[in-house]
Structure formats: C-alpha cells, structure tokens
Amino acid sequence: MSAIGNRPFDVLQVGDEDRLVHTLTPEDFSLLATQAATMGAGLVDPAVAASRAFSIDAGQTGWASALMSALIAGRLPGTGSKLLRQTIETTTPARPGDVMTIVAKVTARVAEGRRVTIEVRATNQHGDLAMAGTAEVVAPKKATAAEPREDYVEEMREKGRRYRQLIEATRSMKPIRTAIVHPVDEASLRGAIEAAREELIEPVLIGPEKKIRQAAEAHGFDISSFEMVPTEHSHAAAAKAAELARAGKVEAVMKGALHTDELMHEVVGHEAGLRTSRRISHVFAIDAPAYPRALFITDAAVNIYPTLIDKRDIVQNAIDLVTALGIITPRVAILSAVETVSPEIRSTIDAAALCKMADRGQITGGILDGPLGFDNAVSLEAARTKGIVSPVAGQADILVVPDLEAGNMLAKQLVYLADAEMAGIVLGARVPIILTSRADNTIARLGSAAIALILARSRLARPPPSRT
Structure with a gap:
C-alpha cells in the first residue's frame, strides 16, 4: 500500500502550488464537512479528506472549507501541518454537479515558527470564482508518510470512478441526439442502449436494418423505441451520419461495428464531411x-x-x-x-x-x-x-x-x-465524434458519451477558427 507524503518547510517555496478537482454531489453538502473533520490526520482523500487539526464550518461554507482543508492537509504542505487561522469567502452558490477546481498557492513563508501563508481559490466549470480563502499554517518540520485507510484506497482505485463523476455532472443536461453508425453487433448496440438508459444520448440507429434487428434479437435487446435510418452497408451508414450532422439533425456521432478509417473518411471529407477550420x-x-x-x-x-x-x-x-x-x-x-x-x-x-x-x-x-x-x-x-x-x-x-x-x-x-x-x-469537427473500441467496457462507453454531451452543451461544441 503506497504512502502519502508531505512538503516540509525547508522545501516549500513562495509560488509553490497544488490543486484538486472535485465534482460536487448531493452527499457532499451534508457529508463533506463531517468527513473532513473526523478523518485521522494524514489520511488524505484528494477529494474530501482533511487533517483533524482543521476545524470545519458545516454551514454555507462547509464544502468550501472541507475542500480547502483537504488540499492543505493532504498536499500543500500536507501531513503534519497545523492550522493557525483561516478565512473563507464563498462568492458563487455551489450546486450538486458543479465541477470545482481548487488551487492552493504559497504566498509567504517565515522561518521563525515555520509559518506559511497559503491562498486558496475555487472555480466552477464555468470559470466563475466560487470561493477564495487564506490559511496560515505551521508547515511540517520533516518529511513523513501516512498509510491511507484501506477503504479509502479501494474507493480511490475503483475503476471508472471519474467517468461516473462525469455522468453525474450531466444530470441536468438534455440528452444529445446521436447517430450510431452501423450498430450490428452486441458491443455497439449495448453501448447505445446503456447511454440512452443513463439519459446521455437519444440514439438514431443507422445501418442495414435487417442486421441491426438480428443483432438486437440475438442478444435480447429492445430497440423498438429507437429511430432507425436504413442504409445498405457500413460505408453508406457513415456517409448518412455525416449528412445528418451537417444538417443539424444529430448532435453527435458514435462509431459502431465498422473500422475507424471508414467512419473518419466521411467525417474529414472536404466537400461532404464535418470539417471546421480547426484540425480534427x-x-x-x-x-x-x-x-x-x-x-x-x-x-x-x-x-x-x-x-x-x-x-x-x-x-x-x-x-x-x-x-x-x-x-x-x-x-x-x-x-x-x-x-x-x-x-x-x-x-x-x-x-x-x-x-x-x-x-x-x-x-x-x-x-x-x-x-x-x-x-x-x-x-x-x-x-x-x-x-x-x-x-x-x-x-x-x-x-x-x-x-x-x-x-x-x-x-x-x-x-x-x-x-x-x-x-x-x-x-475539431462540427459535432463530437465518439470513437469506441470493441474492447471498451460499458463504463468507458458511458464516459465517452458523457464527455460528448458536456462538450455539445458547452460553448465549445462549435470550435473557433484556427489561429494563424
């Protein structure tokens, strides 16, 4: 089990910084502060943990205080730090699903008493300042390490954890109408069905109708609620998907059971493709x-x-x-x-x-x-x-x-x-293109769909011209 270290006073310099990124969940607003206050010193979860030395205000600034403490107690300076005083001001209301980026920066250090001043700022996914604070701490004298709790290690090493956070961040977003290109096998159909179930996409199945229905029947999939656009073969399916995207009738394209080159040939076509002035x-x-x-x-x-x-x-x-x-x-x-x-x-x-x-x-x-x-x-x-x-x-x-x-x-x-x-x-195309692989499992496919949804709903869905 790997240990988590710290940064002693002697190695800290003005300008040193660290950060964490955390997607707020409903539980964070009731549990984040108490978790941070009760976990043992040095048992650091990069998202929520903090040293017992830091007192937490569980009111309006609870999430902000806990994340600030997690960053200071867990990374900068880290294990062995002692809080002398801190101030926190929240400037933008936070909600579940907000993705907070919290940055801590050393702004002053005084050798006497190993005192370090740290400024902390949190911004949400829109770039809005959500929290600003300062903390004066006594930095550790020497490097130490602490073994994280076994259950914490299991949680942090859970496969697909970050994709699940992305999926949670899409809960308030309308699903994107997505062309599923040539979904004639189990993997591509399952990916579309699972993404639809999570309300990430509204699938439009494009390809040979007979093959699509045979694949669905063979694996017990119900696709009766999905729109079907019949084509003769995979190449025609890729061309049709590009046509629908150009016309604004779909907001994303997802690769099914065809080669990447076959799909991308239609996407990058100079006349009928989905190119913008930005390199794909x-x-x-x-x-x-x-x-x-x-x-x-x-x-x-x-x-x-x-x-x-x-x-x-x-x-x-x-x-x-x-x-x-x-x-x-x-x-x-x-x-x-x-x-x-x-x-x-x-x-x-x-x-x-x-x-x-x-x-x-x-x-x-x-x-x-x-x-x-x-x-x-x-x-x-x-x-x-x-x-x-x-x-x-x-x-x-x-x-x-x-x-x-x-x-x-x-x-x-x-x-x-x-x-x-x-x-x-x-x-770099007019719409996000979800490239899946036959080896991808369900959570990876859902992660790709969640990324496409966030991208399509952001101002970045239409890339700006390349700079020269």
Missing part, C-alpha cells in the same frame, strides 16, 4: 486509478505523424475539451524521449516551438511545458530527481504525444498494465 484530432480520457487526477492523451487515434501546425490545433483542441470538463487552466506536457531540446529528435523541437507559441498567444487556456519525458510529466519525484523546475512536470493533465504510434501504445499500456479505463472523443 482525438483525445483519450484516461481514468488511471494510481494517478491523482484525470489524465488526457492526444493524439493517439487520428493524426499519424502530425506537423508542428497540426500539433498546435491538437493541443488547443485538448485544452478546450479539458476546460469544458471543468479543469481550469490545464497543465499540458509535450512528451518526448528526453527533456532537452535536440536537433536530432524532432519531437523536442516541436515541443519547444509549441511552448513559445503558447507564450505568444497562438495557443491559449493552458500551461505548456516540454519536452518532457513521460516519467517527469506524471511524477513529481522523477522531476525533482532530474532537477526539472516546471509548473507542469509531475502534475500534467494533458499528455501530447509525438505521433499516433507512441500515443496508441502509451494509452493501451495504461489500460493493460495500470488497470486504467479509456474513453475517447474526436474534436
């Missing part, structure tokens, strides 16, 4: 139980060997998606095999150029750094060992891979070796 790209939303935050990988499914200009749009698409999902100012790691710029390794040159493009406003909304190796992009310890000082290293939200081969292998390694789940979405 793909993002995997990875739920990796061992990683303390949601993780996104791009592009591992559409662009094989993207150019620098392609990568600009790939990065911007991912930032826009992650922001729509409630992570404000995501951290973007541009991956390569090494952390230094080398003319022999093209991906390091692209990484440096992308970071400069972000500095000049050609990429907006995120914090970029690269080139970074995978290890120091996701591990603070690895980054510190290599002496990398970066606001992204060790805490990346988005991993931008050099090419499709590297990204596809990385994503599948996480699934098969790290017990992760993988949902996918295509961005």
Whole structure:
C-alpha cells in the first residue's frame, strides 16, 4: 500500500502550488464537512479528506472549507501541518454537479515558527470564482508518510470512478441526439442502449436494418423505441451520419461495428464531411486509478505523424475539451524521449516551438511545458530527481504525444498494465465524434458519451477558427 507524503518547510517555496478537482454531489453538502473533520490526520482523500487539526464550518461554507482543508492537509504542505487561522469567502452558490477546481498557492513563508501563508481559490466549470480563502499554517518540520485507510484506497482505485463523476455532472443536461453508425453487433448496440438508459444520448440507429434487428434479437435487446435510418452497408451508414450532422439533425456521432478509417473518411471529407477550420484530432480520457487526477492523451487515434501546425490545433483542441470538463487552466506536457531540446529528435523541437507559441498567444487556456519525458510529466519525484523546475512536470493533465504510434501504445499500456479505463472523443469537427473500441467496457462507453454531451452543451461544441 503506497504512502502519502508531505512538503516540509525547508522545501516549500513562495509560488509553490497544488490543486484538486472535485465534482460536487448531493452527499457532499451534508457529508463533506463531517468527513473532513473526523478523518485521522494524514489520511488524505484528494477529494474530501482533511487533517483533524482543521476545524470545519458545516454551514454555507462547509464544502468550501472541507475542500480547502483537504488540499492543505493532504498536499500543500500536507501531513503534519497545523492550522493557525483561516478565512473563507464563498462568492458563487455551489450546486450538486458543479465541477470545482481548487488551487492552493504559497504566498509567504517565515522561518521563525515555520509559518506559511497559503491562498486558496475555487472555480466552477464555468470559470466563475466560487470561493477564495487564506490559511496560515505551521508547515511540517520533516518529511513523513501516512498509510491511507484501506477503504479509502479501494474507493480511490475503483475503476471508472471519474467517468461516473462525469455522468453525474450531466444530470441536468438534455440528452444529445446521436447517430450510431452501423450498430450490428452486441458491443455497439449495448453501448447505445446503456447511454440512452443513463439519459446521455437519444440514439438514431443507422445501418442495414435487417442486421441491426438480428443483432438486437440475438442478444435480447429492445430497440423498438429507437429511430432507425436504413442504409445498405457500413460505408453508406457513415456517409448518412455525416449528412445528418451537417444538417443539424444529430448532435453527435458514435462509431459502431465498422473500422475507424471508414467512419473518419466521411467525417474529414472536404466537400461532404464535418470539417471546421480547426484540425480534427482525438483525445483519450484516461481514468488511471494510481494517478491523482484525470489524465488526457492526444493524439493517439487520428493524426499519424502530425506537423508542428497540426500539433498546435491538437493541443488547443485538448485544452478546450479539458476546460469544458471543468479543469481550469490545464497543465499540458509535450512528451518526448528526453527533456532537452535536440536537433536530432524532432519531437523536442516541436515541443519547444509549441511552448513559445503558447507564450505568444497562438495557443491559449493552458500551461505548456516540454519536452518532457513521460516519467517527469506524471511524477513529481522523477522531476525533482532530474532537477526539472516546471509548473507542469509531475502534475500534467494533458499528455501530447509525438505521433499516433507512441500515443496508441502509451494509452493501451495504461489500460493493460495500470488497470486504467479509456474513453475517447474526436474534436475539431462540427459535432463530437465518439470513437469506441470493441474492447471498451460499458463504463468507458458511458464516459465517452458523457464527455460528448458536456462538450455539445458547452460553448465549445462549435470550435473557433484556427489561429494563424
């Protein structure tokens, strides 16, 4: 069982920051404060736990105080901290389903008494400031570790937990009318039926009617309430789905039992496709139980060997998606095999150029750094060992891979070796494209549908023109 560490006073610096992202549930408003107040010191749930040293006001600021305490007691400075005083002001009413991003930043440190001042701000999925607070704490003198509770570990390592949070965040949203392309097997029909049951989509089944009904009958599925658009074969189904999306008759497209290339050929067609001025790209939303935050990988499914200009749009698409999902100012790691710029390794040159493009406003909304190796992009310890000082290293939200081969292998390694789940979405088209795989289980398919719904209902459903 892995231990959770802290940051002693000697290693804390002004400007150090950390954060957590949490989707508020109805239970949070009654349980969050009491959970934070009663859990033992150092037993830190990144979403709700806090040290017993922090007193919690369970009134109007209960959720805010608990999340603030969770971040300070659990991460910055962490286990062994002692609260001296704190102030909290809530500015925007919070509701179940709101996705809160809470950021804590060290603004002052005084050696005498190891006193540290921390400012904390929480913003919701719309970017509205929901809470602002400050805390003065005594930072730990030395590094310590605490074993988390066994039931907490089981909860945090539950597969699909983040997808379930996304699904809960859609409860107030109207389902999106979705073209299911060539659903002639169990997996694609089951995905559509389950997503409809969760009120994420309204399926429109497109493909050979006889094959669709035979598949439904063979597996005991009731599809009588779904609209059917008959076509002769899979290619015609893909073309029809693109036509309906162009006409505004469906709000999303979901891949069924056909090859990705066959569907994407219709999506990217210059005359009859769903192109916008933004490069079309793909993002995997990875739920990796061992990683303390949601993780996104791009592009591992559409662009094989993207150019620098392609990568600009790939990065911007991912930032826009992650922001729509409630992570404000995501951290973007541009991956390569090494952390230094080398003319022999093209991906390091692209990484440096992308970071400069972000500095000049050609990429907006995120914090970029690269080139970074995978290890120091996701591990603070690895980054510190290599002496990398970066606001992204060790805490990346988005991993931008050099090419499709590297990204596809990385994503599948996480699934098969790290017990992760993988949902996918295509961005940059007129509507979200849900790319499913025969290997996807139900929760991954639901996660993809929830992402598409959130995206379609956000202002990002129609991507802005590419910046030049």
